[in-house]
Amino acid sequence: MNIMLHMPALLIVLPLLAAFVTPLIDKLSRKARNAFVIAIVVIEEIMMLFFAFHIFSGNIAIYTMGSSEPTKLVTEAAVPIRIVLEVDAMSAFMGIISATVAMAAAIYSISFVEESKGKGKFYTLLLIMLAGMIGMEFTGDLFNMFVFLEILSISSCALIAYRNSDGNAVEGAFKYMVVSNIAALLVLFSIALLYSQYDLLNIAALSKVISYTELDKVALVLLVTSFAMKAGSVPMHYWVPDGYSPAPASITAMLVSATQASLYALFRVSFTLYGKVITASYIGVFLIILGLLSMFIGVTMALSQKDIKRLMAYHSVSQTGYMLLGVGIGLYLLNTSDFNTYGIKAMEGGIFHIINNAMYKGLLFLTAGAIFYRLKTRNLNEMGGLAHSMKYTTLFFIIGALAIAGIPPFNGFASKLLIYEAAYRVSPILSIVAMIVSILTLASFVKVFHSAFMGAKIYEVEEAPKSMLIGMAILAAVIIILSIFPGLVVDKIVAPAAHALANWQVYAGGV
Amino acid sequence: MLKTYAGSWDAITWIIAFITIAIVVYIIRSFGRKDYRKGEAQKAFFSGEDVLSPEEMHVRASNIYWGFVEAMKGYYAWMRKIHNGIINDYIAWFVGVAAIMFIVFFIQEVIK
16 A cells, blocks of 8 residues: 555554543543544644655645545546545645644643643643644635634634633634634635535636636625734734734644634635636735734734733734735736746745744744743733743743744844835835834844843743753744745745645646 | 846855855954953943843833834724724624625726
């Protein structure tokens, strides 16, 4: 049996099945449960890397669920039936992000939630969250995407409210639930609009026949706005600080990847599902405007915060703006001669920024969690002098802060440079705003660094426990690799993902 | 090396340049005064006032960038007003964005 053929299904099924086995092992032994969860996320990461590099070498993987020959389509009247998973370079790229962040988050959680109750349920939900993300990224079926979106939303909501003795956590989870359900319902409604016209749910098959009727336009508007809200774009970002700040730090890192899965869905719909018919550039302009608003409002709101995780949550909104700007410019220039010159570079910048943001924002949330673990506060006014006692945490924070602020030679600089240059060609204003936002980002993290780590030793605290340091070290190591070899990463991983997104015909041809 | 639209970026070259400059700076620094006294000479001079203890001197987060926030207080007042934590308003913004997109589509059809 060629295991690579079954990878698309295995990568979803592994964490999903493990999630339901975890409570049983939890009944036997705490150590066995921890070892089992760590083994699963590490195996998932290794399998994902092998599979992703198979895809990056120019392949598209198709998997028909429940078929005796899953790599072949089951067709009836030339229409693909059953749930079909379709993995191209963009999907594989997103898969790497989800698996890596989940691995770091799970290892970090071993110590972080050690003193909490319901750890069996915590890890169950964490693994379901991972399965939901991978499912959204790997599915080739619109309804299936809705199902995985729901799986991801429900597990995320439950994990935000994990510390249910904290009123803010319950409130944040409630808001996340309302926002997610409304977005999911409108996604479902849009899918119904498309299905009622074409009798199809398969994205590739739909993209070949979509004719841009009035109903298609209604579906497009609802899909784009719903996924933009789930991605935390301004002015639909209000749930982000409410949900991110009270959640356990490892879950907040996972939530960053979860919002990026929604961003992936937004890009997949805009570029692939509607790739054939989108000739007008206003969806691209719409994404650019959302990107600019997200960047500026996100960073200015972050600057005035005193809750460390709320501050970082606003930065997540701001960083989403860069991704929307980069990919929005690509969509704006799609089907024009400029696309092959600077349009594709903007897309590469936006997509490179997705992995960069997942790593450094994940790392920063984990460092905030380490501070909370020791001080039991998120209030920056109550911190100070932690660099004396939490040396490794300080180092990891510096790596994450320099990377997010786009300071050379860190990875944030490389992706922002790609965006700045391409954005300048569209309008210098876009580049100027992006650079100002980068400066304000640095200012904001200087504030955190000064407030939390600098100054005289105020608290007698120890360094974070080993498992938390390992979780942070994993993400810091990935940041350093991405920083030192940006050219290699862009050529081997990012550019194939950008081209896969830009060429809807290739994805459509897979089915 | 990362090829950008207008040029290129090589992190390794940057790191080598940074280390080289750091070494040069260190060498220049080593030419400095050797008679520098540790202790009394390191103390900050605040016009004859007593210097506060390091704990008391630590500037708290709420005071950092006070000037920036004060200069933009109109903007921040508006931002606080719309970031009110009311879930109904969150959804109203979503409906508003969807409505704007619908209007843009409608206008585009009319122009056609």
